[in-house]
Amino acid sequence: MKSKLAELGLMLSVALWGASFALTKPLLDIMNIFTFMAMRFVIGGIILVFFLVVFKQFKLSNQALKGGLITGLLLFLAFILHTYGLKYTTVAKNAFIVGSNVIFVPIILTFIYKKHQTKNIWFSTILAIIGLALITLDGIHGGINNGDIITVFGTIFISFYILKVEKFVKNTHAITLASIQVLTVGVLSLLFALFSEDLSLLTTNLKINPQLWINILILSIGCTSIAYLIANYCQSILTASRTALLYVFEPLFGALFGWIILGEALGLQGLAGALLITFATILPSISRLIRDN
Numbered sequence: 001m002k003s004k005l006a007e008l009g010l011m012l013s014v015a016l017w018g019a020s021f022a023l024t025k026p027l028l029d030i031m032n033i034f035t036f037m038a039m040r041f042v043i044g045g046i047i048l049v050f051f052l053v054v055f056k057q058f059k060l061s062n063q064a065l066k067g068g069l070i071t072g073l074l075l076f077l078a079f080i081l082h083t084y085g086l087k088y089t090t091v092a093k094n095a096f097i098v099g100s101n102v103i104f105v106p107i108i109l110t111f112i113y114k115k116h117q118t119k120n121i122w123f124s125t126i127l128a129i130i131g132l133a134l135i136t137l138d139g140i141h142g143g144i145n146n147g148d149i150i151t152v153f154g155t156i157f158i159s160f161y162i163l164k165v166e167k168f169v170k171n172t173h174a175i176t177l178a179s180i181q182v183l184t185v186g187v188l189s190l191l192f193a194l195f196s197e198d199l200s201l202l203t204t205n206l207k208i209n210p211q212l213w214i215n216i217l218i219l220s221i222g223c224t225s226i227a228y229l230i231a232n233y234c235q236s237i238l239t240a241s242r243t244a245l246l247y248v249f250e251p252l253f254g255a256l257f258g259w260i261i262l263g264e265a266l267g268l269q270g271l272a273g274a275l276l277i278t279f280a281t282i283l284p285s286i287s288r289l290i291r292d293n
Contacts, residue, residue, distance in 0.1 A: 006237040010246050013231035018253020020223040021091045022261040023215045028087045030212065034193035037079055039216055041186030044224025048179045051229060059173040067168030068180025074161040076185045081154030089147030090264045095254025096135050096274050097151040102281045103128045104159035113163075120284060128280035134273025138266065175232045182224060248281045 027036055052058035086094045106125050109115040132152075136144040169177060193199065235243050255274065258264040266274060 003237060003242075006234040007242070007246065009230045010234040010238065010243065011249065013227040013234070014246055014250045015253045016223045016227040018095065018250050019257045019261075020219055021086065021095045021254040022257040023219050023223070024083065025086055025091055025258075025262060027212060027215055028083070030209070032193065032197040033080065033083050033087075034189045035197050035199060037076075037083060037189035038186060038193045040219045040224060041182050042190055043186075043216075043220035044228075045179060045183035045186045047221060047225040048182055048228055051225065052175060052179055057173075057175055058179065059176050061172055061176075063168065064172040064176045064180060067164075067172055068177050069184055071161055071164045071168060071177070072181040072184025073188070074157055074164060075181055076188045078154045078157035078161055079185060081150050081157065085147045085149075085151030085154060087147065089145055089151065091258030091262060092251075092255035092264055092266045092270065092274070093135055093138070093148060094151050095251040095258070096277055097132065097148060098155055098158065099248075099251035099254075099281065100128050100132050100277050101155050101159045101162060102277070102284075103132065104156050105162060108159055108163065124280040124283045127283070128277050131273040131276030131278075131280060134276065135266070135270050136273075138270035138273070174236070175229070178228050178232055182228065248278055252278065 024036070031039075049058060082094065082098055085097070103125055106117045106121045110117055136148040165177070238246075251274070255266060
């Protein structure tokens, strides 16, 4: 029963992260990139730390601080590129490209960290590459564009981020690490916003359309604070294989909410690419589950 509730909780977090793509895109028409990131991650980070302190789960250590700053910097760089990419491409394409880190992680492990990868991993990587090509070259959205390319570079940073988190989380408190990551992204974004962007643009646009505050609050509280809290707790209960399977649904939710909220849809070619990336991502986890049983 506990594991079933954990699965439902993690699925809720994944759905919130998927919805964040469609909630973010309209904001990028009236907000600068760093201003948007600052608002989302400063508000989200403060609330996240507040919850952890109240429930006595904020366990700061030198390792957590070091790991949070390093992984937070990588997450900051990835979010810049992913957010810029989202501005110039569709929600569905952005979501599936973001979720295609299955391509880059084994390449980085092989050629930078010199770690051997199995044939199943390389098979999944080839499938994901084909799927990524089908999505980005989907004619219904004009084929590959600058937003797609920018998002791909962001996903490379996310791949390094995943590997660094895997390293640091073994020796420190996972939720504390996550909260420092979020705050790091928020503080860096705020500094860049203060020195390079016109904040009066935000004030003017929010006065014209105060409804956009709802998007900001959902992204900050729901998609950041609550989603991170629930996800980290649920991951402490579930196996790594089960967790990986549920994370596959993030780009699927991204595409679904892009269609519901913004009316964006993938063509048949894009859907085929999405299915290939999903299968490529899920295949290693299925293999582990079969082997474990």
